[in-house]
Amino acid sequence: MPSQSVPLVAFLSDYGRSDPFVGLCHAVIAAHAPHARVIDLTHDVAPQGVAEGALLLADCLSSLPPAVVLAVVDPGVGTSRRAVVVAAGTPPHRRLLVGPDNGLLWPAAEALGGADAAWEIDITRLPSRPVAARTFDGRDVFAPVAARIAAGAHPDDVGAPLPVEELIRPELPITSLGDGALHTAVLRADRFGNLLLAAVAEELGQAAWVVGDEVCIEAGARSATARVSTTFADVPAGAMALLPDAFGRLQVAVCEGDASHVLGVGRGADLRITDARSRGSDVHPAGT
Amino acid sequence: MPSQSVPLVAFLSDYGRSDPFVGLCHAVIAAHAPHARVIDLTHDVAPQGVAEGALLLADCLSSLPPAVVLAVVDPGVGTSRRAVVVAAGTPPHRRLLVGPDNGLLWPAAEALGGADAAWEIDITRLPSRPVAARTFDGRDVFAPVAARIAAGAHPDDVGAPLPVEELIRPELPITSLGDGALHTAVLRADRFGNLLLAAVAEELGQAAWVVGDEVCIEAGARSATARVSTTFADVPAGAMALLPDAFGRLQVAVCEGDASHVLGVGRGADLRITDARSRGSDVHPAGT
């Protein structure tokens, strides 16, 4: 690593910000890699939400400069689940990903072209844990490993090779297109009330919808009409739009409003989206 | 820029912290300006609260070392609103401010002595957007421009000069003094329940109130008596004080208590403050 470069660690977790968990991981990274900088992607993945974290991590990758990726959403901490380093991508987009082997890293590796090497972290090669409990592998396992790699270590220094075929795949929300309806899930509502969907923007084209079309969005007992758009302002204030989000997925938004409130749904909800012209009398404008 | 200096980007937005928006802006800044550091002033401006963000940004400036200022509260993302760079102040207090041209940057420029140059950002000079949507100009426009300037670029490298007269002015809360009453707005309640007001501390003197005076604070149907003070502990526990905040504005606080709770108001509320001696029998102590 040239002396002028700044090693980066990109960090995503479900630790939240109210507890000192994130700060202590930063402290450990500073101890092992004093010159590294940490970019906090988000720490508000739903607690133990492996699938949500996995998709968020994959979505963030395209904006990242070269960095070691540290991701911790770890319902299996303290069990025999593996701690791993995964390599994917070709230079300059090659990345090393550090985290639990529970599917969290898989979509990110896929987005880079697929995992081509992996290592199982050997905790006997790490500094001893500060206390006896095995409840905080972020601080005790994953952050030290990510920091040492950011400081120049090779994954062979922290673990033994693992066939990539043995890595765990995640269970992700299923998006399907059939009978003229797109079925997809809400990954999360963002701060502005926009509903971020699992479906990717290409599925608009697969459904033969183009900008300007009207679609009906059903969320349980509620439904609303939305216009296929490219940005929030393509519809009037108070109207609903279906448009690409910042990561290439679809989102449902209300211009100057809150789609999560209008449809009464958030993280995990299932949506059914159909062509508004093909529907009967039960199509209502947003908010009714 | 001398090799030993650390370029700074001071960043304010309404992105919140639960979504990866802030983290992705950090990632983009690291990509364009690997040696820059980012100071997160706050990201909890009310969603699309341009006036609140504008005043907060102006208030924060006096504590800032030399830094490029990046501010994003952007209800017009995706519309034809301009993206701008604004210059204001004289060395060593000269600053370049990057953000949407919707009034957000104006009070900060005024606090520095007024904008004396501006540029309209030309997005054709930026790296191509990662996806087709135009919903995240923080990542795709403002952060790259702020980073490039922090790394030494001149605003001419990212845009064309714009007459400062064409910059948009914000609509700010109005503070007025008349008939013995100070009318002002609550900008926000802070974590301790203190009500931060739009009125500046000088308005105490214009109202001819001095430390020790008692004033009546009316918030809709509720009212309470407060003592003009210089710090929280100038009144007994449970009593209300009207005092300068950390930015030269006024605040309403309850010693060891929560003024927002006592008066039942928060962000955006209108207050009427009068001399308690000039009022009738409807003056009540805090909490009644």
Next chain:
Amino acid sequence: MPSQSVPLVAFLSDYGRSDPFVGLCHAVIAAHAPHARVIDLTHDVAPQGVAEGALLLADCLSSLPPAVVLAVVDPGVGTSRRAVVVAAGTPPHRRLLVGPDNGLLWPAAEALGGADAAWEIDITRLPSRPVAARTFDGRDVFAPVAARIAAGAHPDDVGAPLPVEELIRPELPITSLGDGALHTAVLRADRFGNLLLAAVAEELGQAAWVVGDEVCIEAGARSATARVSTTFADVPAGAMALLPDAFGRLQVAVCEGDASHVLGVGRGADLRITDARSRGSDVHPAGT
């Protein structure tokens, strides 16, 4: 300080993240110590929760690399309470701690072996405050002092020696063991609903409990049976465990669940823990 080292400031407060308080302290640190990095341990100590902040700070210390420690939980801001620098520990674990003299720094100093030197900060040696109010000593006193020390200043440069005997001790939650019951307090519930207790893990042994034992945890009118464990997964999903946390204290957790919800308690609650075998018919499984 060698030119290659990165000075660190570890920062804990009750400022929260919604206001610009933390960001402005970062700005001031960057102004006084451009090469320093700040590690935010947590800023979500309960507002004015000196005891909670004091224990959290002490708990975080063992994970910290060499750093100046900046801690601000300061209900007495604006009063005559002292602002202090405290030294404790022997190299390489010697630390300088900066904050209000209200007990906040004391447990951290004890964890390092006890304070062996202290200084009272002399605010006349600091840059003048930006405004007249004395409501934000984090920005105006503590952050500048921490930054100057991080940049190489000696505490003598910012204050006068103070006998360590004069430092204020905090009032901490009392843990007691007697009549077969461990009485302790909930310091806080973490994001996962785990109840972090004041009792330290050694008290399990003093109570003669070993891994596998069943204990009864009483919280007011509710009670539940928990198993003494070493990690979350030692009990089945939905069952309650009493185990060491990441800091050497005890915690109550529900495997794949939320102990705070099951017991209906959070920050500040008192718990009574007894051997389940010695109890009568009023022992119930978790959640009943």
